Amino acid sequence: GQQLNQSPQSMFIQEGEDVSMNCTSSSIFNTWLWYKQDPGEGPVLLIALYKAGELTSNGRLTAQFGITRKDSFLNISASIPSDVGIYFCAGLTTSGNTGKLIFGQGTTLQVKP
Amino acid sequence: DAGITQSPRHKVTETGTPVTLRCHQTENHRYMYWYRQDPGHGLRLIHYSYGVKDTDKGEVSDGYSVSRSKTEDFLLTLESATSSQTSVYFCAISDPGRGPGTQYFGPGTRLTVL
Numbered sequence: 001g002q003q004l005n006q007s008p009q010s011m012f013i014q015e016g017e018d019v020s021m022n023c024t025s026s027s028i029f030n031t032w033l034w035y036k037q038d039p040g041e042g043p044v045l046l047i048a049l050y051k052a053g054e055l056t057s058n059g060r061l062t063a064q065f066g067i068t069r070k071d072s073f074l075n076i077s078a079s080i081p082s083d084v085g086i087y088f089c090a091g092l093t094t095s096g097n098t099g100k101l102i103f104g105q106g107t108t109l110q111v112k113p
Numbered sequence: 114d115a116g117i118t119q120s121p122r123h124k125v126t127e128t129g130t131p132v133t134l135r136c137h138q139t140e141n142h143r144y145m146y147w148y149r150q151d152p153g154h155g156l157r158l159i160h161y162s163y164g165v166k167d168t169d170k171g172e173v174s175d176g177y178s179v180s181r182s183k184t185e186d187f188l189l190t191l192e193s194a195t196s197s198q199t200s201v202y203f204c205a206i207s208d209p210g211r212g213p214g215t216q217y218f219g220p221g222t223r224l225t226v227l
């Protein structure tokens with residue numbers, strides 16, 4: 001089946017540093033999404049990307065839809081302690097009128113104050 | 114926040130017993146999903162529903178069944194629980210009108226099978 005490879009698996013950074021993570025696939029996706037999961041909660045949508053080459057920001061977060069449509073990147077600028085959590089990329093596959101998400105394994109981010 | 118609740122939030126059960134998890138939404142969204150989350154695997158789709166009484170299998174559906182008799186409720190049943198089904202289960206809903214792939218997740222149910 002389709003798989004998404006997310007890297008790095010974990011990061012431990014100092015508050016104020018910038019963070020970069022990426023997601024790659026052997027398959028093409030027409031939609032990429034980034035979710036964040038806080039401890040003990042369900043994932044929350046951060047950014048959705050619908051067009052190859054698209055660059056979209058949400059506050060300190062910036063995500064890009066790779067030109068090949070096989071990858072996506074998420075950057076967090078000037079990290080703060082509340083950025084702690086697991087970040088998931090997801091690619092959307094469609095069959096008929098039903099869309100299903102394929103998730104990466106997640107990047108665990110820890111921020112040291 | 115999307116109106117999604119899951120019950121129970123925690124459950125411990127014995128191997129071989131049946132277990133039903135409930136997902137309830139107040140958003141009237143057509144699509145509902147059940148995922149399991151395990152370390153190193155992210156979230157994997159178990160089953161999904163595209164309308165009342167319309168369901169289909171995801172990538173890890175073996176050992177699970179679902180039912181949707183009302184728009185607002187989507188039930189996940191483990192007919193005979195096994196230790197490999199110890200996991201955190203998430204329900205999600207979506208409305209394509211809000212953007213393809215934009216799923217909203219419930220708080221999760223932590224299931225332990227002894």
